[in-house]
Amino acid sequence: MPRSILSKLVWLAIAVMGASAIGGIAIHRGEHINALWFIAAAAGTYLVAYRFYSAWICAKVLVLDETRATPAERFNNGRDFVPTNKWVAFGHHFAAIAGPGPLIGPTLAMQFGYLPGTLWILAGAVLGGCVQDMIIMFCSTRRDGRSLGQMARDELGPVGGWAALIGSLMIIVILIAVLGLVIVKAMKHSPWATATVLGTIPVAMLIGIYMRGIRPGRVLEGSIIGIALLLVCVWGGGVINGSESLKGYFDWNDMTCAWFVMIYGFAAAALPVWLLLAPRDYLSTFLKLGVVFMLAGAILILAPEVKMPPLTQFIDGTGPIFKGDLFPFVFITIACGAISGFHSLVSSGTTPKLLANEKEIRMIGYGSMALESFVAIMAVIAACVMEPGIYFAINSPPGVVGKEAADAVAKITSWGYPVTVEQMSALATEMGEKTLFGRVGGAPSLAVGMATIFSTTFGGKLLDMWYHFAIMFEVLFILTTLDAGTRVGRFMLQDLLKHVSKPLGDVSSYPATVVASAIFVAAWGYFLVQGVQDPLGGVNILWPLFGISNQLLAGIALTVATGILIKMGKLRYAWVTALPLTWLAIVCTTAAWQKVFSTNPAIGFLAGANDLAQKLAAGALPPEKVASAPALILGQRIDAALALLFAIILWIVIADMLRMTYRFLNGKQVQPLSEAPHSPTQLAWARD
Amino acid sequence: MSTPLGLPGNLREDLQKLWDFVREVSGDDAYERYLKRHAKVHPDLEPMTRQEFFKAEQDRKWDGVTRCC
Numbered sequence: 046m047p048r049s050i051l052s053k054l055v056w057l058a059i060a061v062m063g064a065s066a067i068g069g070i071a072i073h074r075g076e077h078i079n080a081l082w083f084i085a086a087a088a089g090t091y092l093v094a095y096r097f098y099s100a101w102i103c104a105k106v107l108v109l110d111e112t113r114a115t116p117a118e119r120f121n122n123g124r125d126f127v128p129t130n131k132w133v134a135f136g137h138h139f140a141a142i143a144g145p146g147p148l149i150g151p152t153l154a155m156q157f158g159y160l161p162g163t164l165w166i167l168a169g170a171v172l173g174g175c176v177q178d179m180i181i182m183f184c185s186t187r188r189d190g191r192s193l194g195q196m197a198r199d200e201l202g203p204v205g206g207w208a209a210l211i212g213s214l215m216i217i218v219i220l221i222a223v224l225g226l227v228i229v230k231a232m233k234h235s236p237w238a239t240a241t242v243l244g245t246i247p248v249a250m251l252i253g254i255y256m257r258g259i260r261p262g263r264v265l266e267g268s269i270i271g272i273a274l275l276l277v278c279v280w281g282g283g284v285i286n287g288s289e290s291l292k293g294y295f296d297w298n299d300m301t302c303a304w305f306v307m308i309y310g311f312a313a314a315a316l317p318v319w320l321l322l323a324p325r326d327y328l329s330t331f332l333k334l335g336v337v338f339m340l341a342g343a344i345l346i347l348a349p350e351v352k353m354p355p356l357t358q359f360i361d362g363t364g365p366i367f368k369g370d371l372f373p374f375v376f377i378t379i380a381c382g383a384i385s386g387f388h389s390l391v392s393s394g395t396t397p398k399l400l401a402n403e404k405e406i407r408m409i410g411y412g413s414m415a416l417e418s419f420v421a422i423m424a425v426i427a428a429c430v431m432e433p434g435i436y437f438a439i440n441s442p443p444g445v446v447g448k449e450a451a452d453a454v455a456k457i458t459s460w461g462y463p464v465t466v467e468q469m470s471a472l473a474t475e476m477g478e479k480t481l482f483g484r485v486g487g488a489p490s491l492a493v494g495m496a497t498i499f500s501t502t503f504g505g506k507l508l509d510m511w512y513h514f515a516i517m518f519e520v521l522f523i524l525t526t527l528d529a530g531t532r533v534g535r536f537m538l539q540d541l542l543k544h545v546s547k548p549l550g551d552v553s554s555y556p557a558t559v560v561a562s563a564i565f566v567a568a569w570g571y572f573l574v575q576g577v578q579d580p581l582g583g584v585n586i587l588w589p590l591f592g593i594s595n596q597l598l599a600g601i602a603l604t605v606a607t608g609i610l611i612k613m614g615k616l617r618y619a620w621v622t623a624l625p626l627t628w629l630a631i632v633c634t635t636a637a638w639q640k641v642f643s644t645n646p647a648i649g650f651l652a653g654a655n656d657l658a659q660k661l662a663a664g665a666l667p668p669e670k671v672a673s674a675p676a677l678i679l680g681q682r683i684d685a686a687l688a689l690l691f692a693i694i695l696w697i698v699i700a701d702m703l704r705m706t707y708r709f710l711n712g713k714q715v716q717p718l719s720e721a722p723h724s725p726t727q728l729a730w731a732r733d
Numbered sequence: 734m735s736t737p738l739g740l741p742g743n744l745r746e747d748l749q750k751l752w753d754f755v756r757e758v759s760g761d762d763a764y765e766r767y768l769k770r771h772a773k774v775h776p777d778l779e780p781m782t783r784q785e786f787f788k789a790e791q792d793r794k795w796d797g798v799t800r801c802c
Contacts, residue, residue, distance in 0.1 A: 123770045124793055136758040146802035192797075220802050262787035264761040318795045319788070326800070327759075381802050390798040529800040536796075595802065 056096060063089015067167070070355070071160060077350040080426045083159075084344065087167060087422045091415040094171035099179065099411040103404070106610065106618040107183050111404045114726040116190040116397060126190070128401035128728060131408060138396045139413040140330045142178070142388045143337070145523045146381025146595075147421035149227060152487035153588060154378040155428040155436065156364040158356040161375045163425055169376070169383025170418035173625035177384060177599055178392045179410030180606045180622060185393035186403060187720045192394035197605050199719040200612070201701050208698045209601050210537070213390060215687070216594040217534045218565075220387070221310070222572035223587040224523045229302040229577060230486035231516055236295035237286035237477050237509075238516045239302070243295070244278030245328075245521055246309070246321070253324035264327060271328045275521070279514050286477060303577045306527070307570040313528035314535055314562035322528045329522035336518050340423050340495060343502040353429035353436065358460070365441035365457075366485070367585045368647040373636040376628075377592035382421025384625065386598025388414065401728060427494030434464025435472065439490040442582025443483040453482055477509030485582040488519045534565045575680040578673045581647065586684060593636055597691045600629045601698050608702045612709060612718050630699060637692035641685045650685035654678045763790060 066086035070078065103109045120126040129137075154162040185191055191199070194213065198206025232239045252271040260266060285291045297305070313321050357364075360371040367374065381387070392410060400406065428436060437457045438446075446453040450466045457464050473481045476493060484490070492515035499511045536552060539561045543550020551557045572590075576583025603626035610619045643649030646656035654677075660666050661674045709715045756762040764783050771780045781789065 123767060123774070124790070130754075130757065132754060133758045141799055142801045144801045224802070257787070257791075258784075261784040262761075262764050262790075264759050264763075265756065266761075268759070319791050322795060323791050331759075385802065387801045391801055395797055395799065526800050526802060529795070529798075532795060533798050591802075 056093070059089055060093050063093055067164075070163060073355060077352055080344055080349050080351050080430060083163060083351070083422055083426055086163070087419055090167045090171060091419065094175070095411060095415060098171065099175065099407050102176065102179070102621055103407045106615055106621055107180065107406075109183070109403045109406060110723070111402055112725055113403055114724045114728075115186055115400045115403060116721075117400055118726060118728055119721075119724060120189070120398075126398045129399040131401065131405040134396065134399040134401075134405065135409050135413060137399060138391065138409050139416055140334065141391045141395065142385075142413060143333065143417045143420060144381065144526050145224060145227070145519060146385060146387075147417055148424045148491055148519070149487040150379040150381055150588075150592070151421045151424040152428045152491050153366050153440070153584065154375050155353055155425065156357065156359050156366045156440070157371055157375055158360070159351060159353050159425060159429045160355040161360070161371055162379055163422065165375055165379055166383050166418055166421045166425070169379070170414060170421075173599075173628070174382075174384035174388070174418065175411040175414040176621060176625060177386075177602055177606070178388045178414045179406055180610075181389045181602050182392040182397055182400075182406050182410040183403075184606060184609050186397040186400055186406060189721050190394060190397040191719075193389050193602055193605065196393060196609075196719070197601065197698075200605055200608050200716055201698070201705060202716055204701045205601075205605065205698050208694045208701075209598075209605075210541075212386075212594070212598050212601050212691075212694055214534060214537050214541075215691070216387060216591075216598050217530045217537070218569045219572060219587065219591045219594045219687075221527050221530045221534070221569040222576060223584075223591045224527055225303065225306045225310070225569065225573040226576040226583050226587055227486040227488050228306055228520050228523055229299050229573070230484055230582075231488040231492075231520060232297065232302045232305075233299040234296055234480075235478055235516075236292040237282040237513050238520070239282075239295040239297055240285040241278045241282035241513055241517045242520050242524075244281060245275060245325075245517065245524075248274040248278060249321055249325040249328065252328065253320045256324060256327075257319045267324070268327045268331050271324065272331060275328060275332070275517065276514075279510060279517050282513055282517075283477060283509065299577050300574075303570075303573055306573065307566055309524070310527050310531050310569070311562055311566045313524075314531040314566065315559050318532070322525075322532065325521070325528065326525050329525040332518055333522050336495075336515075337420055337423070340427070340498065341419075343498050344423060344426055347498055347502050349426070349430040349498060349501075351426065351429040352431065353433050357433075362645075362648070365437060365445045366582075367588060368581075368645065369589070369636075369639065373632045373639070374589065376632045377589050377596065377636045379421065380592045380595040380599075382418050382424070384596070384599050384629070386595050386600070386602055389598065389602035402726065424491060427491055427498060431490070431494055431497065432462070432464065434458065434462040435468070435493070436490055437462055438464050438469055439481050439484050439493065440487070441483065442485050442580070442584070444580035444582060446483075450480070450482055475508045476512040478512075483582070485584050487584075488516065488523075492516045492519065531562065531565055531569075534569075535561045538565050571680075575677065575684075578677055578680075580670070585647065586650075586681070589636060589640055590684060590688060593633055593640070593688060593691050596629050596633045597695050600626060600633060600695045603629065604698045604702045608705055609718070611706050612715065616710070626699075630695060633695055634692050637688045640688045650681045650688065654681035654685070657681070760790075763787075 062085055066082050069082050070086055117126050117128040151162055194206055194209040197209040252267045256267040362370040434457055446456045454464050454466050492512050495515040496508050496511035500508045539550045539552050549557050576587045579586050603622045606622040607619050639648055640650055644652050646653040657674055657678050705715050764786050767786055768780055
């Protein structure tokens with residue numbers, strides 16, 4: 046008895062700590078608030094939600110059965126189906142879901158102030174994202190580890206299956222384009238960053254050759270050498286930046302950077318995986334985990350003050366980084382970290398093949414997402430510990446605040462966030478950059494935040510090294526997502542193309558690989574170039590499209606999950622997935638509607654295209670903009686069609702699920718549950 | 734009986750456990766695990782060499798969605 050009372054008291058204390066920290070953040074006004082409040086609020090929320098909500102879902106809704114053999118046990122082939130230690134499986138799953146998204150989205154969303162983004166990250170994760178990841182993992186585990194697309198086809202029918210396939214393909218195109226844009230904006234006119242990024246390519250290849258031919262399969266050894274070489278690249282970039290004769294070769298404008306990213310993406314997809322993709326993935330995974338834990342440690346030690354106000358005036362939709370009201374755009378801007386549809390592709394198909402026992406779904410599915418959400422909270426802190434004036438100066442595109450430094454600081458100061466030209470140039474010099482103005486995309490401001498935190502924690506020196514280390518870290522794993530995404534996209538495309546032409550669908554044919562890779566790179570390259578040419582910095586166009594597509598995929602996953610719960614006879618618990626689904630449907634539809642039909646040219650794609658067309662016709666455009674205007678006009682119209690398509694796909698899938706539910710509840714015939722029959726587990730250690 | 738944490742014997746054990754975990758999660762010991770399993774399941778067949786195994790593994794590993802946004 047005393048033990049259970051003690052446990053209750055501990056949980057009560059955690060709950061009270063979390064609740065009062067959230068309350069503290071929410072009602073705090075005036076003086077700066079310490080970042081530890083955010084950590085306490087996040088830790089309290091995740092712990093309580095994990096202990097109670099996820100346990101309740103597993104016991105009452107999913108009814109996890111630890112006596113049931115998992116696909117990993119039943120199909121154990123020692124390769125993709127392998128019963129794996131739960132911590133190892135957790136590591137693999139977390140490394141797979143944690144990408145650059147939870148770092149970038151929250152950084153951009155801080156233009157509304159820290160409060161809305163933080164609350165959405167916490168609530169979205171524990172009620173939406175974690176639930177989605179866990180339940181999709183459960184559904185796939187009960188279905189021999191099938192993918193989301195296959196489950197949609199089996200459980201809802203061909204309409205759902207097609208929607209999932211098109212949704213997955215489109216999200217990858219938009220995701221890669223927007224990530225490419227982030228890299229471009231971090232590299233443009235920064236010889237140090239460009240030289241470092243270029244240096245990482247031969248390093249990856251060298252490690253690829255090492256792990257393939259010289260010391261086959263020595264993953265740890267190869268990775269340690271690789272990371273040491275990456276640090277040499279950061280230092281070497283600094284040397285090049287310091288040399289007047291060399292730095293000119295690496296001072297690229299944004300279009301050159303965009304071409305570099307496209308050529309690189311094509312090469313990574315067309316070259317064998319072992320040479321570039323696999324070794325880069327090892328390096329970036331180690332670096333990613335290392336930096337995330339280092340950042341958490343540094344924040345705890347440093348306990349920095351948050352200087353951003355809880356709310357800014359930009360909740361009215363006039364923000365400089367992207368346009369649009371708090372609702373729905375904070376929920377679109379922060380997808381990864383709160384709820385990310387992309388995770389359902391890993392939670393189905395990949396991780397279920399590693400699970401030794403069903404009961405581990407709770408820790409691996411729900412727990413990994415809670416940890417990723419925590420990464421998003423750290424990005425919030427890194428963005429908010431800098432002076433808001435500096436945050437806005439880095440992240441506001443020149444098209445909004447003006448090209449000249451003096452204009453930009455005057456405008457930002459007039460919003461109530463004082464910043465001076467001297468302050469900005471001093472900061473740029475400290476970071477080893479010529480200028481930090483207009484470095485949109487989130488990565489540079491995150492790097493400034495991280496560099497400040499790291500440098501202060503470790504003795505207050507070498508800010509420029511830390512900054513470029515942070516840039517290298519971000520670019521490295523963005524490029525990993527870009528490589529892996531282009532490769533997966535190419536497979537999906539070939540899967541579609543085989544209906545048109547058999548030879549093009551052959552994944553083992555090299556010419557078909559090259560053609561399909563080129564088509565896929567051209568698809569995302571189109572959106573990337575559009576983003577680069579956009580006078581408002583590109584983020585305003587591409588990031589909302591990405592958010593909508595990601596939430597669309599989450600909507601499809603939650604719809605499939607809701608359909609399965611209903612067919613399992615769990616109608617009274619179907620709200621567990623139906624509630625986040627309803628919220629996403631509202632958010633996604635509103636955002637898509639506004640992005641298409643808003644009469645504000647900075648928000649609505651159609652209004653934007655018409656506005657530009659009118660100016661072009663009236664000769665009101667400056668001469669340097671005339672050449673790119675027709676492409677931008679067409680581009681915005683394509684964006685409008687795409688946003689509309691996303692919303693329509695979502696509603697088709699939801700309608701399909703509702704149709705099935707109606708038939709099911711009225712005793713009519715529906716697609717039967719495709720769950721594999723129960724077979725008892727033989728793994729003794731799993732029943733400990 | 735285990736000694737309290739921090740004593741040399743136990744510390745070495747803990748470090749060994751941590752090292753084994755790091756090797757397994759990174760895939761560093763994949764070949765050793767393959768050999769063990771191979772000896773159990775197909776004792777009559779010749780196992781792949783380290784290099785062959787690593788080649789086969791890499792092609793398989795990159796066949797699906799392995800990285801998110």
